[in-house]
Amino acid sequence: MKDAFGLPNSLLVLGGTSEIALATARRLVARSTRTVWLAGRPSPGLESAADQLRALGPDVRTVTFDALEPGTHDAALGKVFAEGSIDMVLMAFGVPGDQAHDESDPVAAVNVARTNYIGAVSAGLVCAQALQNQGHGTLAVLSSVAGERARRSDFIYGSSKAGLDTFAQGLGDALHGTGVHVMVVRPGFVRTKKSIAPQRITLSTTPEAVATAIEAGLRRRSETVWVPGALRVVMSALRHTPRAVFRRLPW
Template sequence: MQKILIIGATSAIAQATARRFARRGDRLYLLGRDPDRLDGMAQDLRIRGAESVSYASFEAEDFARHPALLDQAYEALGGLDVALIAHGTLPDQRACEASFDTARRELNVNALGTLSLLTHLANRLESQGSGTLAVISSPAGDRGRQSNYVYGAAKAMVTVFCQGLRNRLFGSGVHVLTIKPGFVDTPMTAAFDKGMLWAQPEQIAAGIEKAIGKGKDSVYLPGFWAFIMLAIKHIPEGIFKRLKL
Protein backbone atom coordinates (compact mmCIF):
# COMPACT_ATOMS: atom_id res chain seq x y z
CA MET A 1 0.00 0.00 0.00
CA GLN A 2 1.31 3.42 -0.97
CA LYS A 3 0.31 6.88 0.22
CA ILE A 4 -0.42 8.93 -2.89
CA LEU A 5 -1.29 12.58 -3.43
CA ILE A 6 -2.97 13.45 -6.75
CA ILE A 7 -3.11 17.13 -7.70
CA GLY A 8 -5.51 18.07 -10.45
CA ALA A 9 -7.32 14.89 -9.57
CA THR A 10 -10.44 15.45 -11.67
CA SER A 11 -8.55 15.63 -14.97
CA ALA A 12 -9.24 12.63 -17.21
CA ILE A 13 -5.67 11.31 -17.00
CA ALA A 14 -5.53 11.74 -13.22
CA GLN A 15 -8.87 9.97 -12.76
CA ALA A 16 -7.76 7.01 -14.86
CA THR A 17 -4.49 6.80 -12.93
CA ALA A 18 -6.28 7.07 -9.59
CA ARG A 19 -8.48 4.12 -10.52
CA ARG A 20 -5.35 2.02 -11.06
CA PHE A 21 -4.00 3.06 -7.67
CA ALA A 22 -7.35 2.28 -6.03
CA ARG A 23 -7.37 -1.26 -7.39
CA ARG A 24 -4.02 -1.82 -5.66
CA GLY A 25 -5.49 -0.74 -2.32
CA ASP A 26 -3.48 2.47 -2.05
CA ARG A 27 -4.30 5.35 0.27
CA LEU A 28 -5.23 8.46 -1.74
CA TYR A 29 -5.55 12.20 -1.22
CA LEU A 30 -7.12 14.26 -4.01
CA LEU A 31 -6.72 17.96 -4.76
CA GLY A 32 -8.88 19.60 -7.41
CA ARG A 33 -11.03 22.63 -8.16
CA ASP A 34 -14.55 21.17 -7.91
CA PRO A 35 -15.54 19.76 -4.48
CA ASP A 36 -18.63 18.02 -5.88
CA ARG A 37 -16.63 16.18 -8.53
CA LEU A 38 -13.98 15.30 -5.96
CA ASP A 39 -16.64 13.85 -3.67
CA GLY A 40 -18.06 11.66 -6.43
CA MET A 41 -14.58 10.56 -7.45
CA ALA A 42 -13.67 9.70 -3.86
CA GLN A 43 -16.76 7.52 -3.48
CA ASP A 44 -15.95 5.70 -6.71
CA LEU A 45 -12.33 5.08 -5.69
CA ARG A 46 -13.37 3.66 -2.32
CA ILE A 47 -15.66 1.20 -4.09
CA ARG A 48 -12.79 0.24 -6.40
CA GLY A 49 -10.62 -0.75 -3.45
CA ALA A 50 -8.68 2.27 -2.20
CA GLU A 51 -7.77 1.89 1.46
CA SER A 52 -8.93 5.45 2.10
CA VAL A 53 -9.68 8.55 0.02
CA SER A 54 -9.68 12.13 1.28
CA TYR A 55 -9.84 15.35 -0.71
CA ALA A 56 -9.72 19.15 -0.63
CA SER A 57 -10.40 21.94 -3.10
CA PHE A 58 -7.38 23.57 -4.70
CA GLU A 59 -6.52 26.50 -6.98
CA ALA A 60 -3.20 26.30 -8.80
CA GLU A 61 -2.85 30.10 -8.79
CA ASP A 62 -3.32 30.41 -5.02
CA PHE A 63 0.38 29.96 -4.29
CA ALA A 64 0.09 31.19 -0.70
CA ARG A 65 -2.27 28.34 0.19
CA HIS A 66 -0.12 25.56 -1.26
CA PRO A 67 1.99 24.85 1.88
CA ALA A 68 -1.06 24.45 4.12
CA LEU A 69 -2.83 22.21 1.59
CA LEU A 70 0.22 19.97 1.27
CA ASP A 71 0.59 19.77 5.06
CA GLN A 72 -3.07 18.77 5.28
CA ALA A 73 -2.58 16.05 2.67
CA TYR A 74 0.54 14.75 4.38
CA GLU A 75 -1.24 14.47 7.71
CA ALA A 76 -4.30 12.77 6.22
CA LEU A 77 -2.17 10.21 4.40
CA GLY A 78 0.16 9.64 7.33
CA GLY A 79 3.17 10.35 5.12
CA LEU A 80 3.79 10.52 1.39
CA ASP A 81 5.19 8.02 -1.10
CA VAL A 82 4.06 9.47 -4.44
CA ALA A 83 2.80 12.88 -5.58
CA LEU A 84 1.27 13.08 -9.06
CA ILE A 85 0.87 16.63 -10.39
CA ALA A 86 -1.69 16.55 -13.18
CA HIS A 87 -3.52 19.89 -13.17
CA GLY A 88 -3.53 22.18 -16.18
CA THR A 89 -5.49 23.97 -18.87
CA LEU A 90 -5.24 24.20 -22.65
CA PRO A 91 -4.95 27.94 -23.38
CA ASP A 92 -6.59 29.80 -26.23
CA GLN A 93 -3.43 30.78 -28.10
CA ARG A 94 -5.09 33.67 -29.96
CA ALA A 95 -6.46 35.11 -26.72
CA CYS A 96 -3.00 34.88 -25.17
CA GLU A 97 -1.51 36.69 -28.17
CA ALA A 98 -4.03 39.50 -27.76
CA SER A 99 -3.62 39.94 -24.00
CA PHE A 100 -0.60 39.35 -21.81
CA ASP A 101 -2.90 39.25 -18.77
CA THR A 102 -4.52 36.18 -20.32
CA ALA A 103 -1.13 34.65 -21.10
CA ARG A 104 0.09 35.34 -17.58
CA ARG A 105 -2.94 33.59 -16.05
CA GLU A 106 -2.25 30.53 -18.19
CA LEU A 107 1.43 30.56 -17.24
CA ASN A 108 0.47 30.79 -13.57
CA VAL A 109 -1.73 27.70 -13.84
CA ASN A 110 0.35 25.57 -16.20
CA ALA A 111 3.84 26.49 -15.00
CA LEU A 112 4.24 28.54 -11.83
CA GLY A 113 1.56 26.65 -9.92
CA THR A 114 3.39 23.41 -10.66
CA LEU A 115 6.75 24.90 -9.70
CA SER A 116 5.33 26.15 -6.40
CA LEU A 117 4.00 22.71 -5.54
CA LEU A 118 7.20 20.99 -6.62
CA THR A 119 9.32 23.27 -4.45
CA HIS A 120 7.37 22.44 -1.30
CA LEU A 121 7.02 18.73 -2.11
CA ALA A 122 10.68 18.31 -3.05
CA ASN A 123 11.84 19.80 0.23
CA ARG A 124 9.53 17.54 2.22
CA LEU A 125 10.50 14.35 0.39
CA GLU A 126 14.19 15.26 0.52
CA SER A 127 13.95 15.63 4.29
CA GLN A 128 12.36 12.18 4.61
CA GLY A 129 14.84 10.64 2.16
CA SER A 130 12.32 8.90 -0.08
CA GLY A 131 9.39 9.35 -2.44
CA THR A 132 8.41 10.01 -6.04
CA LEU A 133 7.40 13.25 -7.74
CA ALA A 134 5.55 12.45 -10.97
CA VAL A 135 4.75 15.51 -13.07
CA ILE A 136 2.68 15.75 -16.24
CA SER A 137 4.39 18.01 -18.76
CA SER A 138 3.96 17.79 -22.55
CA PRO A 139 5.81 17.27 -25.84
CA ALA A 140 4.59 20.82 -26.58
CA GLY A 141 7.42 22.02 -24.35
CA ASP A 142 10.06 20.42 -26.56
CA ARG A 143 9.83 23.06 -29.30
CA GLY A 144 7.84 26.26 -29.73
CA ARG A 145 5.14 26.21 -32.41
CA GLN A 146 2.90 29.04 -33.55
CA SER A 147 -0.28 27.14 -32.69
CA ASN A 148 0.42 26.76 -28.96
CA TYR A 149 3.61 28.51 -27.89
CA VAL A 150 2.16 29.92 -24.66
CA TYR A 151 1.20 26.42 -23.54
CA GLY A 152 4.51 25.12 -24.90
CA ALA A 153 6.47 27.74 -22.97
CA ALA A 154 4.70 26.74 -19.75
CA LYS A 155 5.44 23.06 -20.29
CA ALA A 156 9.05 23.81 -21.25
CA MET A 157 9.43 25.55 -17.90
CA VAL A 158 7.99 22.53 -16.10
CA THR A 159 10.24 20.10 -18.00
CA VAL A 160 13.44 22.06 -17.33
CA PHE A 161 12.51 22.59 -13.68
CA CYS A 162 12.03 18.84 -13.30
CA GLN A 163 15.39 18.19 -14.96
CA GLY A 164 17.13 20.47 -12.48
CA LEU A 165 15.20 19.02 -9.56
CA ARG A 166 16.12 15.49 -10.66
CA ASN A 167 19.78 16.52 -10.78
CA ARG A 168 19.58 18.16 -7.36
CA LEU A 169 17.81 15.22 -5.71
CA PHE A 170 19.93 12.45 -7.22
CA GLY A 171 21.22 10.28 -4.40
CA SER A 172 18.66 11.63 -1.92
CA GLY A 173 16.22 8.75 -2.33
CA VAL A 174 13.72 10.99 -4.15
CA HIS A 175 12.73 10.11 -7.72
CA VAL A 176 11.52 12.78 -10.20
CA LEU A 177 9.51 11.58 -13.20
CA THR A 178 8.56 13.84 -16.12
CA ILE A 179 5.53 12.56 -18.05
CA LYS A 180 4.91 13.79 -21.60
CA PRO A 181 1.59 12.58 -23.00
CA GLY A 182 0.90 13.22 -26.67
CA PHE A 183 -2.62 13.78 -27.99
CA VAL A 184 -5.14 12.39 -25.47
CA ASP A 185 -8.90 12.14 -25.94
CA THR A 186 -10.19 14.09 -22.92
CA PRO A 187 -12.83 16.76 -22.27
CA MET A 188 -10.05 19.36 -22.61
CA THR A 189 -9.48 18.26 -26.24
CA ALA A 190 -13.14 17.64 -27.13
CA ALA A 191 -13.10 20.23 -29.93
CA PHE A 192 -10.21 18.56 -31.79
CA ASP A 193 -10.60 16.08 -34.63
CA LYS A 194 -9.20 12.73 -33.50
CA GLY A 195 -6.86 10.55 -35.56
CA MET A 196 -4.52 7.60 -35.24
CA LEU A 197 -2.06 9.48 -33.01
CA TRP A 198 -4.65 9.97 -30.28
CA ALA A 199 -4.62 7.90 -27.08
CA GLN A 200 -7.21 7.25 -24.39
CA PRO A 201 -6.65 8.35 -20.77
CA GLU A 202 -6.52 4.71 -19.65
CA GLN A 203 -3.50 4.09 -21.93
CA ILE A 204 -1.69 7.06 -20.43
CA ALA A 205 -2.58 5.96 -16.90
CA ALA A 206 -1.09 2.52 -17.50
CA GLY A 207 2.10 4.15 -18.74
CA ILE A 208 2.28 6.44 -15.72
CA GLU A 209 1.88 3.55 -13.27
CA LYS A 210 4.55 1.57 -15.10
CA ALA A 211 6.99 4.50 -15.26
CA ILE A 212 6.62 5.21 -11.54
CA GLY A 213 7.18 1.54 -10.73
CA LYS A 214 10.30 1.34 -12.90
CA GLY A 215 11.81 4.57 -11.60
CA LYS A 216 11.92 6.23 -15.01
CA ASP A 217 13.28 9.77 -15.32
CA SER A 218 11.20 10.88 -18.30
CA VAL A 219 8.64 9.15 -20.48
CA TYR A 220 6.65 9.98 -23.61
CA LEU A 221 3.20 8.38 -23.70
CA PRO A 222 2.51 6.57 -25.92
CA GLY A 223 6.17 5.82 -26.54
CA PHE A 224 6.13 6.64 -30.26
CA TRP A 225 6.00 10.33 -29.35
CA ALA A 226 9.68 10.11 -28.46
CA PHE A 227 10.47 9.46 -32.12
CA ILE A 228 8.06 12.12 -33.37
CA MET A 229 9.58 14.78 -31.13
CA LEU A 230 13.13 13.67 -31.92
CA ALA A 231 12.40 14.42 -35.57
CA ILE A 232 10.68 17.73 -34.81
CA LYS A 233 13.49 18.94 -32.55
CA HIS A 234 16.08 18.27 -35.27
CA ILE A 235 14.39 20.25 -38.04
CA PRO A 236 16.71 23.22 -38.78
CA GLU A 237 15.29 26.52 -37.55
CA GLY A 238 15.48 28.03 -41.01
CA ILE A 239 13.05 25.37 -42.22
CA PHE A 240 11.01 25.05 -39.03
CA LYS A 241 10.01 28.72 -38.93
CA ARG A 242 8.30 28.31 -42.31
CA LEU A 243 6.14 25.39 -41.18
CA LYS A 244 2.52 25.87 -40.14
CA LEU A 245 2.55 23.81 -36.96
Protein backbone atom coordinates in the same frame (compact mmCIF):
# COMPACT_ATOMS: atom_id res chain seq x y z
CA MET B 1 5.67 2.57 1.69
CA LYS B 2 5.79 1.29 -1.87
CA ASP B 3 5.11 -2.35 -2.59
CA ALA B 4 7.70 -4.81 -3.90
CA PHE B 5 7.08 -3.62 -7.46
CA GLY B 6 7.68 0.05 -6.74
CA LEU B 7 3.99 0.99 -6.78
CA PRO B 8 2.63 3.36 -4.12
CA ASN B 9 0.42 2.49 -1.19
CA SER B 10 -0.47 6.17 -0.77
CA LEU B 11 -1.06 8.75 -3.50
CA LEU B 12 -1.53 12.53 -3.54
CA VAL B 13 -3.01 13.96 -6.74
CA LEU B 14 -2.59 17.66 -7.44
CA GLY B 15 -5.37 18.34 -9.91
CA GLY B 16 -7.97 16.00 -8.50
CA THR B 17 -10.42 16.25 -11.40
CA SER B 18 -7.86 15.58 -14.15
CA GLU B 19 -8.95 12.67 -16.36
CA ILE B 20 -5.36 11.50 -16.67
CA ALA B 21 -4.84 11.67 -12.92
CA LEU B 22 -8.04 9.79 -12.17
CA ALA B 23 -7.24 7.10 -14.73
CA THR B 24 -3.84 6.74 -13.05
CA ALA B 25 -5.40 6.61 -9.59
CA ARG B 26 -7.84 3.89 -10.69
CA ARG B 27 -5.01 1.84 -12.14
CA LEU B 28 -2.86 2.17 -9.03
CA VAL B 29 -5.80 1.41 -6.72
CA ALA B 30 -6.33 -1.81 -8.68
CA ARG B 31 -2.72 -2.72 -7.85
CA SER B 32 -1.69 -1.58 -4.38
CA THR B 33 -2.76 1.97 -3.54
CA ARG B 34 -4.93 2.14 -0.42
CA THR B 35 -4.97 5.85 0.41
CA VAL B 36 -5.67 8.62 -2.11
CA TRP B 37 -5.74 12.37 -1.57
CA LEU B 38 -7.39 14.45 -4.30
CA ALA B 39 -6.26 18.08 -4.17
CA GLY B 40 -8.14 20.75 -6.07
CA ARG B 41 -10.59 23.60 -5.85
CA PRO B 42 -13.74 22.60 -3.93
CA SER B 43 -16.37 21.59 -6.47
CA PRO B 44 -19.03 18.97 -7.18
CA GLY B 45 -16.59 17.49 -9.72
CA LEU B 46 -13.92 16.95 -7.07
CA GLU B 47 -16.38 15.28 -4.71
CA SER B 48 -17.75 13.12 -7.53
CA ALA B 49 -14.23 11.99 -8.42
CA ALA B 50 -13.60 11.09 -4.79
CA ASP B 51 -16.83 9.11 -4.57
CA GLN B 52 -16.01 7.15 -7.72
CA LEU B 53 -12.61 6.18 -6.32
CA ARG B 54 -14.09 5.26 -2.94
CA ALA B 55 -16.33 2.77 -4.72
CA LEU B 56 -13.15 0.90 -5.70
CA GLY B 57 -12.15 0.39 -2.07
CA PRO B 58 -9.45 2.87 -1.00
CA ASP B 59 -9.62 5.55 1.67
CA VAL B 60 -10.12 8.74 -0.39
CA ARG B 61 -9.88 12.25 1.03
CA THR B 62 -10.01 15.69 -0.54
CA VAL B 63 -8.00 18.79 0.24
CA THR B 64 -8.38 22.35 -1.02
CA PHE B 65 -5.63 23.30 -3.45
CA ASP B 66 -5.43 26.19 -5.93
CA ALA B 67 -2.46 26.41 -8.28
CA LEU B 68 -2.99 30.17 -8.57
CA GLU B 69 -2.52 30.70 -4.83
CA PRO B 70 1.12 29.72 -4.14
CA GLY B 71 0.97 31.31 -0.72
CA THR B 72 -1.46 28.62 0.43
CA HIS B 73 0.45 25.60 -0.86
CA ASP B 74 2.67 25.00 2.14
CA ALA B 75 -0.25 24.87 4.57
CA ALA B 76 -2.61 22.93 2.29
CA LEU B 77 -0.12 20.26 1.27
CA GLY B 78 1.52 20.18 4.66
CA LYS B 79 -1.85 19.10 6.04
CA VAL B 80 -1.72 16.02 3.82
CA PHE B 81 1.82 15.00 4.77
CA ALA B 82 1.02 15.59 8.45
CA GLU B 83 -1.56 12.79 8.20
CA GLY B 84 1.03 10.22 7.19
CA SER B 85 3.64 9.17 4.65
CA ILE B 86 2.90 9.80 0.96
CA ASP B 87 4.55 7.39 -1.48
CA MET B 88 3.69 9.26 -4.66
CA VAL B 89 2.65 12.77 -5.67
CA LEU B 90 1.13 13.14 -9.13
CA MET B 91 1.23 16.74 -10.34
CA ALA B 92 -1.52 16.80 -12.94
CA PHE B 93 -3.04 20.27 -12.90
CA GLY B 94 -2.86 22.71 -15.80
CA VAL B 95 -4.87 24.69 -18.33
CA PRO B 96 -4.53 24.61 -22.14
CA GLY B 97 -5.60 28.19 -22.67
CA ASP B 98 -6.93 29.47 -25.98
CA GLN B 99 -4.02 30.50 -28.20
CA ALA B 100 -6.10 32.50 -30.70
CA HIS B 101 -7.70 34.50 -27.91
CA ASP B 102 -4.77 34.68 -25.51
CA GLU B 103 -2.41 36.30 -28.02
CA SER B 104 -4.58 39.42 -27.81
CA ASP B 105 -5.29 39.10 -24.08
CA PRO B 106 -2.03 39.19 -22.11
CA VAL B 107 -3.85 38.70 -18.80
CA ALA B 108 -5.29 35.40 -20.05
CA ALA B 109 -1.89 34.35 -21.38
CA VAL B 110 -0.28 35.10 -18.02
CA ASN B 111 -2.96 33.00 -16.31
CA VAL B 112 -1.79 29.99 -18.37
CA ALA B 113 1.81 30.62 -17.32
CA ARG B 114 0.88 31.17 -13.66
CA THR B 115 -1.09 27.94 -13.51
CA ASN B 116 1.11 25.63 -15.54
CA TYR B 117 4.51 26.92 -14.47
CA ILE B 118 4.50 29.22 -11.45
CA GLY B 119 1.90 27.16 -9.58
CA ALA B 120 3.81 24.00 -10.40
CA VAL B 121 7.12 25.44 -9.18
CA SER B 122 5.53 26.32 -5.85
CA ALA B 123 3.69 23.02 -5.37
CA GLY B 124 6.61 21.01 -6.69
CA LEU B 125 9.06 22.51 -4.21
CA VAL B 126 6.65 22.06 -1.29
CA CYS B 127 6.08 18.40 -2.16
CA ALA B 128 9.74 17.75 -2.88
CA GLN B 129 10.73 19.04 0.54
CA ALA B 130 8.05 16.95 2.25
CA LEU B 131 9.11 13.81 0.36
CA GLN B 132 12.74 14.48 1.20
CA ASN B 133 11.88 14.96 4.88
CA GLN B 134 10.21 11.55 4.99
CA GLY B 135 13.13 10.01 3.08
CA HIS B 136 11.29 8.43 0.16
CA GLY B 137 8.68 8.91 -2.53
CA THR B 138 8.04 9.69 -6.17
CA LEU B 139 7.03 13.03 -7.67
CA ALA B 140 5.46 12.39 -11.08
CA VAL B 141 5.07 15.56 -13.15
CA LEU B 142 2.64 15.65 -16.06
CA SER B 143 4.44 17.64 -18.74
CA SER B 144 3.72 17.60 -22.50
CA VAL B 145 5.45 17.16 -25.83
CA ALA B 146 4.19 20.70 -26.52
CA GLY B 147 7.09 21.89 -24.40
CA GLU B 148 9.71 20.25 -26.60
CA ARG B 149 9.59 22.96 -29.26
CA ALA B 150 7.27 25.97 -29.51
CA ARG B 151 4.75 25.74 -32.32
CA ARG B 152 2.89 28.66 -33.88
CA SER B 153 -0.45 27.15 -32.87
CA ASP B 154 0.23 26.81 -29.13
CA PHE B 155 3.43 28.59 -28.14
CA ILE B 156 1.85 30.13 -25.01
CA TYR B 157 0.84 26.75 -23.59
CA GLY B 158 3.98 25.11 -24.98
CA SER B 159 6.28 27.63 -23.34
CA SER B 160 4.61 27.08 -19.97
CA LYS B 161 5.13 23.33 -20.30
CA ALA B 162 8.72 23.87 -21.42
CA GLY B 163 9.35 25.77 -18.21
CA LEU B 164 7.65 23.06 -16.16
CA ASP B 165 9.63 20.30 -17.87
CA THR B 166 12.97 22.02 -17.31
CA PHE B 167 12.08 22.72 -13.68
CA ALA B 168 11.11 19.09 -13.07
CA GLN B 169 14.29 17.75 -14.66
CA GLY B 170 16.43 20.10 -12.57
CA LEU B 171 14.50 19.15 -9.44
CA GLY B 172 15.14 15.49 -10.22
CA ASP B 173 18.85 16.16 -10.45
CA ALA B 174 18.80 18.11 -7.19
CA LEU B 175 17.03 15.26 -5.39
CA HIS B 176 19.19 12.48 -6.81
CA GLY B 177 20.51 10.32 -4.00
CA THR B 178 17.98 11.55 -1.42
CA GLY B 179 15.53 8.69 -1.84
CA VAL B 180 13.12 10.91 -3.78
CA HIS B 181 12.47 10.03 -7.42
CA VAL B 182 11.20 12.58 -9.97
CA MET B 183 9.53 11.25 -13.12
CA VAL B 184 8.58 13.55 -16.00
CA VAL B 185 5.67 12.31 -18.14
CA ARG B 186 5.43 13.70 -21.69
CA PRO B 187 2.21 12.69 -23.45
CA GLY B 188 1.18 13.81 -26.89
CA PHE B 189 -2.34 15.06 -27.55
CA VAL B 190 -4.63 13.31 -25.06
CA ARG B 191 -8.16 12.47 -26.16
CA THR B 192 -10.38 13.35 -23.21
CA LYS B 193 -14.02 14.25 -22.76
CA LYS B 194 -13.05 17.91 -23.06
CA SER B 195 -10.86 17.51 -26.14
CA ILE B 196 -11.54 20.10 -28.82
CA ALA B 197 -9.01 18.92 -31.42
CA PRO B 198 -9.85 16.25 -34.02
CA GLN B 199 -9.76 12.70 -32.66
CA ARG B 200 -7.60 11.50 -35.58
CA ILE B 201 -4.42 13.34 -34.55
CA THR B 202 -1.37 11.17 -35.27
CA LEU B 203 0.26 9.67 -32.18
CA SER B 204 -2.51 10.93 -29.92
CA THR B 205 -3.27 8.99 -26.77
CA THR B 206 -5.85 8.46 -24.02
CA PRO B 207 -5.91 8.98 -20.23
CA GLU B 208 -5.86 5.21 -19.77
CA ALA B 209 -2.78 4.84 -21.98
CA VAL B 210 -0.98 7.56 -20.03
CA ALA B 211 -1.92 5.79 -16.79
CA THR B 212 -0.49 2.53 -18.11
CA ALA B 213 2.74 4.29 -19.07
CA ILE B 214 2.98 5.92 -15.64
CA GLU B 215 2.64 2.55 -13.94
CA ALA B 216 5.34 1.08 -16.18
CA GLY B 217 7.58 4.07 -15.44
CA LEU B 218 7.15 3.57 -11.71
CA ARG B 219 8.10 -0.09 -12.00
CA ARG B 220 11.21 0.78 -14.02
CA ARG B 221 11.95 3.87 -11.94
CA SER B 222 12.09 5.90 -15.15
CA GLU B 223 13.06 9.56 -15.18
CA THR B 224 11.24 10.37 -18.42
CA VAL B 225 8.14 8.71 -19.89
CA TRP B 226 6.87 9.41 -23.42
CA VAL B 227 3.29 8.54 -24.36
CA PRO B 228 3.15 7.00 -26.88
CA GLY B 229 6.77 5.89 -26.84
CA ALA B 230 7.30 6.70 -30.54
CA LEU B 231 7.14 10.40 -29.68
CA ARG B 232 10.66 10.18 -28.28
CA VAL B 233 12.03 9.70 -31.81
CA VAL B 234 9.57 12.11 -33.47
CA MET B 235 10.33 14.96 -31.08
CA SER B 236 14.06 14.37 -31.34
CA ALA B 237 13.74 14.88 -35.08
CA LEU B 238 11.58 17.98 -34.67
CA ARG B 239 14.00 19.56 -32.20
CA HIS B 240 16.70 19.42 -34.87
CA THR B 241 14.55 20.51 -37.81
CA PRO B 242 15.83 23.79 -39.31
CA ARG B 243 13.61 26.69 -38.30
CA ALA B 244 12.82 27.65 -41.88
CA VAL B 245 11.47 24.13 -42.47
CA PHE B 246 9.75 23.94 -39.08
CA ARG B 247 7.75 27.10 -39.84
CA ARG B 248 6.29 25.45 -42.93
CA LEU B 249 4.97 22.40 -41.08
CA PRO B 250 1.13 22.18 -41.00
CA TRP B 251 0.24 23.33 -37.49
